[in-house]
Amino acid sequence: MQVLNALKSDKNDVIKFCKNTFSWGDYISEIWDYWYLEGNLFVVRENNSPVALSHASISKKYRQVWIEGIRVNPNFRRKGYASSLIQHSEKQAIKNDCLSSFMLIETNNKNSLELSKKLGYVIKETWNFFSLLPEKPISSQIEFINTNTKIFDLMRSLELFYVDSWRWYPLNDQQLSRLVENQQIIYSNDNNEYSVAVITSSTHFAKTMIVTLLFGNDLGIKKLLDYSKHLANTQNFKRIQVLTKLNKINNSQVIIKKLSFYLMWKKLE
Ligand SMILES: CC(C)(COP(=O)(O)OP(=O)(O)OC[C@H]1O[C@@H](n2cnc3c(N)ncnc32)[C@H](O)[C@@H]1OP(=O)(O)O)[C@@H](O)C(=O)NCCC(=O)NCCS
Numbered sequence: 001m002q003v004l005n006a007l008k009s010d011k012n013d014v015i016k017f018c019k020n021t022f023s024w025g026d027y028i029s030e031i032w033d034y035w036y037l038e039g040n041l042f043v044v045r046e047n048n049s050p051v052a053l054s055h056a057s058i059s060k061k062y063r064q065v066w067i068e069g070i071r072v073n074p075n076f077r078r079k080g081y082a083s084s085l086i087q088h089s090e091k092q093a094i095k096n097d098c099l100s101s102f103m104l105i106e107t108n109n110k111n112s113l114e115l116s117k118k119l120g121y122v123i124k125e126t127w128n129f130f131s132l133l134p135e136k137p138i139s140s141q142i143e144f145i146n147t148n149t150k151i152f153d154l155m156r157s158l159e160l161f162y163v164d165s166w167r168w169y170p171l172n173d174q175q176l177s178r179l180v181e182n183q184q185i186i187y188s189n190d191n192n193e194y195s196v197a198v199i200t201s202s203t204h205f206a207k208t209m210i211v212t213l214l215f216g217n218d219l220g221i222k223k224l225l226d227y228s229k230h231l232a233n234t235q236n237f238k239r240i241q242v243l244t245k246l247n248k249i250n251n252s253q254v255i256i257k258k259l260s261f262y263l264m265w266k267k268l269e
Contacts, residue, residue: 003088006041017073052081056089064100065093124265132240134232145185162198188220195220213244
């Protein structure tokens, strides 16, 4: 068995076994073309047809690989295909001087969790996904983070991740400065406590705003989410996806908890 680069024409065969992967369906049909263009989209074939796939998003800037979209046709499971795909991605990442490999696994996906642990991954953090809808203007008092503020220094001192297109990246100095410059980090200071969020838009899913809610108190979080809803409305986003390590969000407006995920990590060597 060999791991090969995917062909553009593999899409139809792949989609056939990636429709009802999870209780909510699957997203491979929406994302295949982007991943194909990005490269490092891998498949395993049986009788010339793809029966397993995964994508590796290799970031030289962060020296990390983000492994995503691991799918094995149900008729070909427990043959080591997923393991081979992951190990192949790791090898490509090492060739590109990456130091870490990451993937995201739904907390109730026992099979995938077993798989990743067997390959040496550990749970780095647990994240929650909430969904929210854009809304007409709501007045909310938030501020943009500036490089010469106390909160900027505080953020530099914490080991934080932010989410860009459902990939988790460390908020290092370089990224912090870039996001600050683009006014993508919002905050509020209520009762001497900071609440902070990072706003990005998905490059893969249409009209989708992603809010990484880093920390805060109820009042501050309400302000940040009200602002996000307002911004999403004025910029014609259809949905807001909130990703946070917080378990609960007390918000008077409708916010629905969808899923929880483990951020899995492995040191590459
Ligand atoms: C999870 C999934 C990718 C595993 O693919 P696979 O090719 O069958 O996995 P492998 O054969 O490489 O399995 C390697 C190890 O993972 C674990 N594992 C995989 N499937 C398992 C299962 N159904 N039950 C328990 N352990 C399992 C085992 O430790 C296994 O080793 P073993 O067979 O020697 O016991 C596959 O079941 C799948 O496509 N599931 C739906 C999509 C999905 O969940 N993708 C991952 C998203 S993060």
